[in-house]
Every structure is written in structure tokens, then in C-alpha cells.
Amino acid sequence: MSFSVTNPSNRTKWVAGILVVGYALITLLPLVWIITTGFKSPADAIAYPPKVLFEPTMEGYVNLFTTRTRATEAMLPTLAEPATWYERIVREQNMIISGPSRYGERFLNSVIIGFGSTLLCMLLGTAAAYAFSRFRVPLKDDLLFFILSTRMMPPIAVAIPIFLMFRQLGLNDTHLGMILLYTAVNLSLSVWLLKGFIDEIPIEYEEAALIDGYTRFQAFYKIVLPQAATGIASTAIFCLIFAWNEYAFAVLLTSGTAQTAPPFIPTIIGVGGKDWPAVAAGATIFLVPVMVFTILLRKHLLRGITFGAVRK
Amino acid sequence: MTLSPIDKVAKATPEPVAKRIRGLSDRSIAWIFVAPTIFLLLAVNIFPLIWTIWLSFTNFRVNRPNADVKWLGLRNYERILTDSDIWLTMQATAHFLFWTILLQVLIGFALAFLINKKFKGNDLWTTIIVLPMMLSPAVVGNFWTFLYQPQIGLFNYVVAFFTRVDPSSFSMIGDVHLAPWAIVIADTWMWTPFVMLICLAGLRSIPDSIYEAADCDRASKWRQFWTITVPMVLPFLMLAVLFRGIENFKMFDLVVQLTGGGPGSITELTSINLKREAFEKWRTGYSAAYAVILFVTVFGLASVYVKALNKVKER
Numbered sequence: 283m284s285f286s287v288t289n290p291s292n293r294t295k296w297v298a299g300i301l302v303v304g305y306a307l308i309t310l311l312p313l314v315w316i317i318t319t320g321f322k323s324p325a326d327a328i329a330y331p332p333k334v335l336f337e338p339t340m341e342g343y344v345n346l347f348t349t350r351t352r353a354t355e356a357m358l359p360t361l362a363e364p365a366t367w368y369e370r371i372v373r374e375q376n377m378i379i380s381g382p383s384r385y386g387e388r389f390l391n392s393v394i395i396g397f398g399s400t401l402l403c404m405l406l407g408t409a410a411a412y413a414f415s416r417f418r419v420p421l422k423d424d425l426l427f428f429i430l431s432t433r434m435m436p437p438i439a440v441a442i443p444i445f446l447m448f449r450q451l452g453l454n455d456t457h458l459g460m461i462l463l464y465t466a467v468n469l470s471l472s473v474w475l476l477k478g479f480i481d482e483i484p485i486e487y488e489e490a491a492l493i494d495g496y497t498r499f500q501a502f503y504k505i506v507l508p509q510a511a512t513g514i515a516s517t518a519i520f521c522l523i524f525a526w527n528e529y530a531f532a533v534l535l536t537s538g539t540a541q542t543a544p545p546f547i548p549t550i551i552g553v554g555g556k557d558w559p560a561v562a563a564g565a566t567i568f569l570v571p572v573m574v575f576t577i578l579l580r581k582h583l584l585r586g587i588t589f590g591a592v593r594k
Numbered sequence: 595m596t597l598s599p600i601d602k603v604a605k606a607t608p609e610p611v612a613k614r615i616r617g618l619s620d621r622s623i624a625w626i627f628v629a630p631t632i633f634l635l636l637a638v639n640i641f642p643l644i645w646t647i648w649l650s651f652t653n654f655r656v657n658r659p660n661a662d663v664k665w666l667g668l669r670n671y672e673r674i675l676t677d678s679d680i681w682l683t684m685q686a687t688a689h690f691l692f693w694t695i696l697l698q699v700l701i702g703f704a705l706a707f708l709i710n711k712k713f714k715g716n717d718l719w720t721t722i723i724v725l726p727m728m729l730s731p732a733v734v735g736n737f738w739t740f741l742y743q744p745q746i747g748l749f750n751y752v753v754a755f756f757t758r759v760d761p762s763s764f765s766m767i768g769d770v771h772l773a774p775w776a777i778v779i780a781d782t783w784m785w786t787p788f789v790m791l792i793c794l795a796g797l798r799s800i801p802d803s804i805y806e807a808a809d810c811d812r813a814s815k816w817r818q819f820w821t822i823t824v825p826m827v828l829p830f831l832m833l834a835v836l837f838r839g840i841e842n843f844k845m846f847d848l849v850v851q852l853t854g855g856g857p858g859s860i861t862e863l864t865s866i867n868l869k870r871e872a873f874e875k876w877r878t879g880y881s882a883a884y885a886v887i888l889f890v891t892v893f894g895l896a897s898v899y900v901k902a903l904n905k906v907k908e909r
């Protein structure tokens with residue numbers, strides 16, 4: 283039998299594999315619970331012992347997107363037959379739909395603010411990262427450190443003056459205000475990550491292009507941008523996920539028109555107690571896109587979460 | 595090294611010519627590229643910071659905009675540093691920081707060590723383990739309150755299943771002794787993969803040849819672990835601790851959704867306490883001073899730590 287020091291034996295692999303898979307299954311449990319609770323009826327969701335097998339229903343999702351009122355005994359026979367599947371689900375609880383809930387708006391706010399701030403952040407961040415990577419910028423190291431240090435402050439500490447400033451400028455509870463704020467917060471990440479990605483592109487490509495008569499700008503968008511495309515894309519996803527998940531600023535600076543989903547989802551309540559299936563449904567719709575992005579990002583994950591400090 | 599034709603041309607161009615072409619208004623381009631970023635950061639970070647520092651010397655209150663603003667000098671700072679309630683929140687934060695970092699380092703390193711045994715499908719499982727850390731802490735924290743419900747909660751059920759205690763006999767969030775652990779468990783669940791990923795990068799950066807050489811010298815596996823693996827991973831591990839330390843010092847979203855600082859104020863971490871002072875009691879000047887103290891603390895601890903980290907790296 284050949285023996286290699288660096289390739290573990292089959293037995294070691296098996297033991298390691300079983301332990302890791304075991305941990306992964308435990309760690310997945312809360313996530314699986316969120317997703318399955320969304321398809322439970324309220325009674326199943328709070329059953330004891332917790333139900334693993336249950337009859338799936340869309341009640342949670344219907345409750346998430348609608349507001350309902352209870353129909354009285356006298357009213358019920360006078361109502362027309364429910365026309366759609368979701369009206370039927372509501373009718374089974376002796377309720378009628380009185381309108382849409384706010385979840386749709388809040389979700390849309392998350393999309394607008396998330397994508398808006400990501401776009402702006404990438405525009406500013408790519409330009410700044412390129413300059414820091416290629417030019418002799420005075421006080422470069424100090425500026426880079428300053429950009430990073432903005433990330434160390436507790437959001438609540440920053441929120442006090444921002445709250446005052448936004449109030450003066452009329453930016454409180456507006457999409458624009460939140461987009462600018464998230465852009466500023468994410469710039470540290472995007473500048474540091476993108477500088478790393480651009481540093482990896484050999485400078486000779488641009489120099490050759492410049493000699494061929496390209497201007498700096500042409501060299502930037504015809505040579506550097508395509509080369510850095512993967513890096514830019516993964517940085518953008520990181521910025522998007524951050525803006526998507528952010529809670530502290532959102533809960534302090536928005537209340538109505540520009541409120542995003544994270545401060546909203548915990549406030550979902552039902553009739554007579556918390557409507558956990560609706561909360562779980564809202565959480566599922568909100569979390570699943572991030573899970574998909576995480577899987578797509580897995581190669582660059584480490585780099586993103588460490589601001590480019592660790593590269594694989 | 596082989597040069598591409600482009601490289602050859604580039605290399606052959608006389609330096610002064612290249613410089614002149616390259617140097618064309620580079621400086622102005624650099625400024626155009628950097629200025630918007632710096633401007634936005636000045637407007638959204640530095641200007642508010644200076645404002646905070648100014649406010650911290652006054653008795654300004656947002657909910658009384660017409661009241662006279664008095665200059666208090668260092669009085670706010672004095673009051674904060676001598677306030678026993680604030681020292682309690684500092685203790686709660688220290689407890690949270692210590693245990694989350696300890697557990698995450700131990701579990702994260704162990705997982706990375708096991709994954710590095712390169713069993714079949716380790717990439718897939720790594721990706722699965724990483725999922726919690728990318729999710730919205732507020733939304734996830736809110737759902738953990740459901741898992742922690744006595745009687746119906748999944749967490750209580752699982753604990754009860756293994757320990758044979760009654761699942762309705764303990765409330766992770768409602769009990770003064772358990773609540774500090776409730777937030778530690780949820781945070782550890784969420785962030786262990788972060789430490790794991792960084793440790794994994796550290797383990798993978800160790801060249802096989804070192805182990806081969808150690809094996810030739812008949813060093814035991816145990817010895818190899820302590821003299822090769824641990825020292826080589828240490829800088830990575832310290833970096834992970836730095837990130838987790840800063841993040842958990844700022845911790846707000848997960849914990850505020852889980853316990854809201856309660857019961858009483860037993861899990862009231864500094865950020866939650868600060869939020870209460872600034873946005874519920876509206877003591878703006880006072881909380882500005884509080885914010886400055888927190889910022890100086892993070893910044894000071896982080897720079898001391900980075901110095902230590904650099905020393906470890908140099909070795």
C-alpha cells in the first residue's frame with residue numbers, strides 16, 4: 283500500500299466527511315424550518331411536537347400579500363363564489379380580502395434601494411479603485427485606510443448625525459437618501475475589492491493600448507473593464523447583498539415610503555397572535571435570492587467577506 | 595519568461611516617450627476618478643462625524659429643537675464613564691464578544707480542518723455551511739425567536755429530546771440566565787462559517803512539502819499539527835477574529851430582533867443601549883458622546899490588534 287503524507291487515508295476522509303455533513307445538516311435546520319413553515323397552516327406551525335410532515339398550504343403566502351377582514355355569519359351566504367384560488371383559501375377561514383398588504387411595496391423598496399445603491403457604488407468604486415491601482419494619488423495609503431475606517435463605526439453611532447442631516451435636507455424616508463447612504467457604506471468594500479481585482483490585471487496591457495493610440499479613458503473601458511468583469515460582478519453582488527440585508531439604518535431612517543423589507547418582516551402580525559407562516563413566507567421570498575447569489579459567488583466569497591485581505 | 599508581441603512593443607518603447615504618452619493628464623484623471631468617492635464619504639461619514647463630536651459637548655436634544663443649546667464641555671463624557679448602567683451594557687457586550695469569538699474560532703477551525711481532509715463533495719458541503727452568514731440578520735433573528743419559543747419552538751424541542759427536560763420548562767429569550775446564551779448561539783450559528791472559510795484559506799496555503807519534510811524527520815502527526823498547522827494558520831485566524839470582533843462590537847440587528855436587549859437589559863449590547871438613548875430618550879448630545887467613546891474604543895482596540903497581527907505575520 284502506498285502511503286502519502288498529504289493525502290489523508292480513506293478512513294480519515296470518511297470520518298471528516300460524516301462530521302462535516304452532520305454539522306451542515308444541523309446548520310441547515312433553521313433555514314429548512316423557515317421555508318417549510320411558510321407552507322404550513324397556522325395550526326400546524328405551532329403544533330407540539332413540531333410537525334415535520336404536514337399538508338402544504340399557500341395560506342401563509344396569501345396572508346402575507348393581503349389584508350383580510352372577517353366575514354360575519356350573516357354575510358357569508360350572500361357572498362359570491364370565490365373566483366381565484368387565493369380568494370378560496372381566504373374564504374375557507376371565513377374571511378374576505380380587503381386589499382393588498384404592504385409587503386409588496388416594502389419588497390419593491392428593497393429592490394429599488396438595493397440595485398440603485400449597487401449601481402452607484404460600482405460606478406464610483408470602479409473609478410476610484412482604478413485610480414488607486416494605477417496612478418500615483420497623493421496620500422494614497424491614508425485615503426485607502428480612511429475609506430476602510432468608515433466601516434468600523436457602529437451604524438447607530440453614525441445614524442444620529444445622519445438622521446439630523448437627512449432631516450435638514452428632506453432626505454429622511456426617501457429612496458434617494460437610502461441609496462446615497464448605502465452607497466457610502468458600501469464604497470469601502472467596493473474600492474478595496476476592486477482595487478485588488480484591478481491590481482491583478484497586468485499594467486502592460488494598458489501601456490500597449492496607450493502606445494497604440496488609445497486615450498486613458500479608452501484604455502480604461504476597453505481593456506481594464508472587460509478584464510475585471512468577473513471581479514466587478516462579484517463585488518456588485520456583495521454590495522447588493524449588504525444593502526439588501528441592512529437593518530439598522532433602515533429601521534432608524536425609514537418608516538413609510540422608503541421602508542425596506544428587513545424592518546418590515548418582523549412587524550408582520552396576524553389575527554390573535556403572530557402569523558408565523560406569513561412571517562416565514564415573507565422571509566423565504568426575501569432570503570432565497572441571497573442563497574442563490576451565495577452559491578453563484580462561492581469562488582469569490584472569501585475575498586468579499588474579508589475586503590480582499592484573503593485571496594484564494 | 596516569454597513575452598507576448600504586445601509586451602515586446604511596450605518594452606521596446608523608449609521610457610521618455612512612454613512616460614509622455616502615459617503621463618498625459620494622468621493626474622487630472624486620477625482626481626476625476628477619486629473625487630466623487632472621497633466627496634461622498636466626506637459628506638456621509640466625515641461631516642457627520644465632526645457634527646457628532648461637536649454635539650457631544652452640548653446638551654442638544656432632537657425633540658426640542660427650539661431649546662437653548664448649552665455648551666457642556668466634557669460633562670457628557672464624565673456622566674457616561676461614571677454611569678453604572680453603561681458599564682453593565684459593556685459587560686454584556688464583553689460576554690457576547692468573548693463567547694461568540696471563542697466558539698466560532700473553535701468550531702470554525704475544526705470544520706476547516708475536517709474539510710481540508712478533501713473528502714468527496716467537500717466543496718458542495720462548504721457552500722451549504724456558508725449559507726447562514728449571507729442572510730439578513732434581522733430577518734433571521736426574528737425567526738429565531740420562533741425557534742426559541744417554549745413548548746412549540748424547534749430549538750426547545752431538540753434540546754428537550756436529547757436532555758429529557760420539559761420543552762416548556764425553559765425560555766431561551768425570557769430567562770435572565772439563558773438570554774445571553776440565546777444570542778451567543780444564534781450568532782455562532784450565523785458566523786461560524788466566516789471563521790471556517792478564512793481558516794480553510796489558511797490551511798490550503800500551507801505547502802504539502804512542509805508536511806512531507808516533517809514526515810521524513812519522523813515528527814508525529816500531533817507535533818506536526820502544533821508546529822506547522824497552527825502557526826501557519828494563526829495569522830488567518832487572527833484576521834478572522836479581528837473581523838468578528840469589530841462586527842460583534844457593533845452588533846445590533848440580530849440581537850435587537852432576538853431579545854430587544856431583554857429581559858430587562860440583560861442582553862442590551864452597547865449599540866442597542868445607544869439606540870435607546872439616541873432614538874427613544876432623544877438625549878442627542880449625550881448619545882453623541884457615547885458614540886464617540888464607542889468609536890474611539892473600536893478604533894483603538896483594532897489598531898493595537900492590527901499591530902499584533904502584523905508581528906505574527908512577520909514571524
